[in-house]
Amino acid sequence: MNAQFDPVTLWTVIIGMAVGSFALRFVFIGLVGDRPLPAWILRHLRYTAVAIIPALVAPLVVWPPAxxxxxxxxxxxxxxxxxxxxxxxxxxxxxxxxxxxxxxxxxxxxx
Structure with a gap:
C-alpha cells in the first residue's frame, strides 16, 4: 500500500521537526552548556534513563504486537x-x- 503525501506537507513536517530538534538541543547546549546546573536538576536528571527504558519496554510486554x-x-x-x-x-x-x-x-x- 503506497501512501501519497503532498510534497509541501511532507517538507513542512520535516523542516518543523528539524527546527524543533535543533531548538531543544540548543537550549541545553547553547544556552546552558557553559554554566553549572543547580543540584536539584542534576539529581532529577540521574533518573532519566531509569524512567525511559521501562517506558519503552512496558508496552511491548503488556501489549505485544506479535x-x-x-x-x-x-x-x-x-x-x-x-x-x-x-x-x-x-x-x-x-x-x-x-x-x-x-x-x-x-x-x-x-x-
Missing part, C-alpha cells in the same frame, strides 16, 4: 526474570541475557 496485543506468558515471564536478575546482580548485561534466554526458551517450548 500476539495481536494480548499479553502472553513468555513475555511476562521474560520481563520478570529480567527485572529479578537486574535487581539481584545489578548487572545490565546479565539481566538482558537472562530475559532474552527466558523469552527464547519459552517461545520455543510453547510454539
Amino acid at each position: 500476539t495481536g496485543g494480548a499479553p502472553d506468558t513468555a513475555r511476562l515471564a521474560a520481563a520478570l526474570v529480567t527485572a529479578a536478575t537486574g535487581y539481584a546482580t545489578r548487572n545490565v548485561l546479565a539481566a538482558m541475557f537472562a530475559g532474552a534466554g527466558t523469552l527464547w526458551a519459552l517461545l520455543y517450548l510453547t510454539g
Whole structure:
C-alpha cells in the first residue's frame, strides 16, 4: 500500500521537526552548556534513563504486537526474570541475557 503525501506537507513536517530538534538541543547546549546546573536538576536528571527504558519496554510486554496485543506468558515471564536478575546482580548485561534466554526458551517450548 503506497501512501501519497503532498510534497509541501511532507517538507513542512520535516523542516518543523528539524527546527524543533535543533531548538531543544540548543537550549541545553547553547544556552546552558557553559554554566553549572543547580543540584536539584542534576539529581532529577540521574533518573532519566531509569524512567525511559521501562517506558519503552512496558508496552511491548503488556501489549505485544506479535500476539495481536494480548499479553502472553513468555513475555511476562521474560520481563520478570529480567527485572529479578537486574535487581539481584545489578548487572545490565546479565539481566538482558537472562530475559532474552527466558523469552527464547519459552517461545520455543510453547510454539
